[in-house]
Amino acid sequence: MSTPVLEAKGLRQTYVVQGGLFxxxxxxxxxxxxxxxxxxxxxxxxxxxxxxxxxxLARILTMIEPPxxxxxxxxxxxxxxSTSSQLRELRTQIQMVFQDPKNSLNPRRRVGAILxxxxxxxxxxxxxxxxxxxxxxxxxxxxxxxxxxxFPHMLSGGQRQRVAIARALMxxxxxxxxxxxxxxxxxxxxxxxxxxxxELQQRFQLSMLFISHDLSVVKHIADEILVMYLGRIVETxxxxxxxxxxxxxxxxVLIASTPVADPARAREKREAGLAGEPPSPLSPPPGCxxxxxxxxxxxxxxxxxxxxxRVDASSRxxxxxxxx
Amino acid sequence: MSTPLLEIEDLxxxxxxxxxxxxxxxxxxxxxxxxxxxxxxxxxxxxxxxAMLALMGLLGAEATWSAKxxxxxxxxxxxxxxxxxxxxxxxxxxxIFQEPSASLNPCFPVGYQxxxxxxxxxxxxxxxxxxxAEELLRQAGIPDARQRLKAFPHQLSGGMNQxxxxxxxxxxxxxxxxxxxxxxxxxxxxxxxxxxxxxALVDETGMAxxxxxxxxxxxxxxxxxxxxxxAGHQVESRKVEALFDAPRHPYTKALLEALPxxxxxxxxxxxxxxxxxxxxxxxxGCLFHPRCSRMQxxxxxxxxxxxxxxxxxxxxxxxxxxxS
Ligand SMILES: Nc1ncnc2c1ncn2[C@@H]1O[C@H](COP(=O)(O)OP(=O)(O)OP(=O)(O)O)[C@@H](O)[C@H]1O
Ligand SMILES: Nc1ncnc2c1ncn2[C@@H]1O[C@H](COP(=O)(O)OP(=O)(O)OP(=O)(O)O)[C@@H](O)[C@H]1O
Ligand SMILES: [Mg+2]
Ligand SMILES: [Mg+2]
Numbered sequence: 001m002s003t004p005v006l007e008a009k010g011l012r013q014t015y016v017v018q019g020g021l022f023x024x025x026x027x028x029x030x031x032x033x034x035x036x037x038x039x040x041x042x043x044x045x046x047x048x049x050x051x052x053x054x055x056x057l058a059r060i061l062t063m064i065e066p067p068x069x070x071x072x073x074x075x076x077x078x079x080x081x082s083t084s085s086q087l088r089e090l091r092t093q094i095q096m097v098f099q100d101p102k103n104s105l106n107p108r109r110r111v112g113a114i115l116x117x118x119x120x121x122x123x124x125x126x127x128x129x130x131x132x133x134x135x136x137x138x139x140x141x142x143x144x145x146x147x148x149x150x151f152p153h154m155l156s157g158g159q160r161q162r163v164a165i166a167r168a169l170m171x172x173x174x175x176x177x178x179x180x181x182x183x184x185x186x187x188x189x190x191x192x193x194x195x196x197x198x199e200l201q202q203r204f205q206l207s208m209l210f211i212s213h214d215l216s217v218v219k220h221i222a223d224e225i226l227v228m229y230l231g232r233i234v235e236t237x238x239x240x241x242x243x244x245x246x247x248x249x250x251x252x253v254l255i256a257s258t259p260v261a262d263p264a265r266a267r268e269k270r271e272a273g274l275a276g277e278p279p280s281p282l283s284p285p286p287g288c289x290x291x292x293x294x295x296x297x298x299x300x301x302x303x304x305x306x307x308x309x310r311v312d313a314s315s316r317x318x319x320x321x322x323x324x
Numbered sequence: 325m326s327t328p329l330l331e332i333e334d335l336x337x338x339x340x341x342x343x344x345x346x347x348x349x350x351x352x353x354x355x356x357x358x359x360x361x362x363x364x365x366x367x368x369x370x371x372x373x374x375a376m377l378a379l380m381g382l383l384g385a386e387a388t389w390s391a392k393x394x395x396x397x398x399x400x401x402x403x404x405x406x407x408x409x410x411x412x413x414x415x416x417x418x419x420i421f422q423e424p425s426a427s428l429n430p431c432f433p434v435g436y437q438x439x440x441x442x443x444x445x446x447x448x449x450x451x452x453x454x455x456x457a458e459e460l461l462r463q464a465g466i467p468d469a470r471q472r473l474k475a476f477p478h479q480l481s482g483g484m485n486q487x488x489x490x491x492x493x494x495x496x497x498x499x500x501x502x503x504x505x506x507x508x509x510x511x512x513x514x515x516x517x518x519x520x521x522x523x524a525l526v527d528e529t530g531m532a533x534x535x536x537x538x539x540x541x542x543x544x545x546x547x548x549x550x551x552x553x554x555a556g557h558q559v560e561s562r563k564v565e566a567l568f569d570a571p572r573h574p575y576t577k578a579l580l581e582a583l584p585x586x587x588x589x590x591x592x593x594x595x596x597x598x599x600x601x602x603x604x605x606x607x608x609g610c611l612f613h614p615r616c617s618r619m620q621x622x623x624x625x626x627x628x629x630x631x632x633x634x635x636x637x638x639x640x641x642x643x644x645x646x647x648s
Binding site: 162185257261280282283 | 339365366367368369370372373374384422423424425426462465467468471474475479480481482483484487504505508509510511512513514515516517538539540541542543544545564565568578579580582583590592593594595596599600601602604605
């Protein structure tokens with residue numbers, strides 16, 4: 001089982017934005033040289049600072065936007081050279097859950113119709129079979145079947161988020177790309193959704209790419225982690241390894257800043273945090289993007305961009321001059 | 325005790341439907357002191373957002389609501405004509421909405437939207453407004469704030485839009501800030517920065533903060549008191565340490581047990597069995613009884629009242645920590 005379901009090589013994305021004085025145009029490098037693979041049936045979590053390019057990467061992987069550079073193979077098919085029928089097939093195999101459910105659900109359609117749409121377009125199921133599938137999917141995401149008659153604005157934030165998850169799962173995709181899929185859910189419903197995804201993974205070899213800022217969720221669901229900072233991958237490897245022994249200083253700060261659900265301990269650790277302003281992709285610092293906030297920063301870090309490299313016998317890669 | 329800044333007694337909200345009026349919020353009581361941080365937690369769909377929308381006067385036409393008392397800063401909101409009430413909003417009470425797309429206009433640059441807010445509620449000149457908008461974005465942790473003022477919402481990341489909303493909400497120095505899941509799209513380091521910013525406003529200006537969140541780590545680190553909601557009811561309310569140490573309501577206890585960081589990696593998470601009853605099929609008696617491990621005969625038939633319990637409030641016949 002070593003053929004990856006998804007293989008990204010050197011993906012980049014740049015946007016042209018209004019910048020500077022007199023509205024001069026500027027390039028914004030949202031993503032730089034992202035290379036990684038996703039194995040069948042495994043789950044990869046993407047974590048990183050807000051604005052570091054996670055959603056941009058997800059949009060490229062789900063073929064919503066083409067990369068400025070780099071190649072992407074999904075189930076062995078290079079999307080740059082694939083035929084349109086291959087692409088159509090791939091689009092049903094790879095589904096995305098968007099970060100802002102309110103934006104991604106059609107406000108003029110009822111929940112039932114939203115969930116039915118992919119079935120109508122892509123399957124030959126009868127009306128009754130579709131209705132049955134919708135009811136069972138709603139139940140699996142912890143929602144009352146009666147909610148199928150509602151419009152999205154009549155739902156709570158967490159209910160909308162679950163409709164978005166249900167929609168993405170309607171066609172039993174091979175790959176699920178989920179952008180903060182449980183961020184609006186209370187912990188009990190969140191647990192139910194995470195259990196559901198784990199089960200789908202076991203039963204159908206579902207592969208997952210999971211963007212989340214919640215490291216306790218990541219710890220629970222991810223096999224591998226990919227840490228990003230200002231458009232670059234700075235550390236990847238086995239989730240358990242990285243969470244136990246982070247090697248990139250930014251990963252270390254992330255882990256240390258996770259809020260703990262214990263009021264007595266929480267107040268002691270309030271001071272720990274990251275000093276300095278986050279860098280801007282519109283005017284990235286020279287050298288390592290993290291150097292202005294990094295306790296280990298040296299002369300070399302200010303001038304030379306660190307490459308992702310192997311630092312030990314494991315599969316871990318780290319982009320830091322000082323990691324070992 | 326001084327008179328609280330916000331005092332809500334017996335708030336009820338219903339939605340009209342073919343099956344009669346459905347109660348989304350039932351008998352909620354909230355007291356918030358000046359300079360206090362109160363957190364509201366509860367299962368998805370339990371009525372947290374709807375209760376706050378009722379306070380803000382932002383419910384749609386299909387909703388009906390009532391309250392015995394609703395006072396803010398000595399003013400009886402129930403007696404206030406809608407227009408005067410709306411004027412108070414945005415200035416004295418402001419709200420950060422759960423989804424950025426609910427309050428950011430996609431057609432205008434974010435800087436323009438913040439400046440409009442300042443124009444409506446302050447006497448600042450247009451240059452001062454520009455400077456204040458930039459300052460606010462910087463405080464919210466957005467790098468290159470001056471340039472980013474010109475960006476449209478779709479050109480910013482999910483977490484950046486969330487921070488733009490935070491900047492808008494604190495722009496006019498409100499006396500009460502209602503923050504509905506304000507950090508769901510933020511990584512932990514920026515989340516810590518935002519929570520520090522909000523805490524500093526509370527400490528320095530006496531602003532009160534009503535924080536809706538499902539992130540128990542955030543609750544533990546930020547809130548002084550917590551109010552727990554279930555299916556439109558308040559079920560427990562007390563000081564944060566006491567709530568985490570010795571939860572009294574079985575729902576509160578189950579919620580804390582479902583925390584992913586209290587469960588082993590990749591194990592099955594202890595989600596609370598069953599689902600929260602939809603607003604159209606609420607059970608008789610205690611609303612939590614079908615899922616409750618401490619359920620007894622009386623719970624099926626009678627609805628427990630919200631009573632004083634130690635230093636808090638509790639709605640349960642057979643609370644945890646008492647054997648019967
Ligand atoms: N359409 C666009 N035009 C211009 N800039 C964009 C566009 N989309 C994204 N960006 C920029 O690209 C960068 C990365 O954005 P992205 O949405 O990928 O971040 P993210 O990692 O998902 O952040 P978050 O956790 O806050 O959602 C940001 O600086 C953002 O402003
Ligand atoms: N316009 C509406 N018509 C009918 N029902 C509605 C409407 N708006 C909300 N509801 C219902 O009211 C209940 C409470 O919704 P609310 O948005 O307050 O939940 P919440 O506690 O904020 O949940 P979440 O944590 O998921 O955001 C939900 O069951 C929702 O489906
Ligand atoms: Mg994003
Ligand atoms: Mg809500």
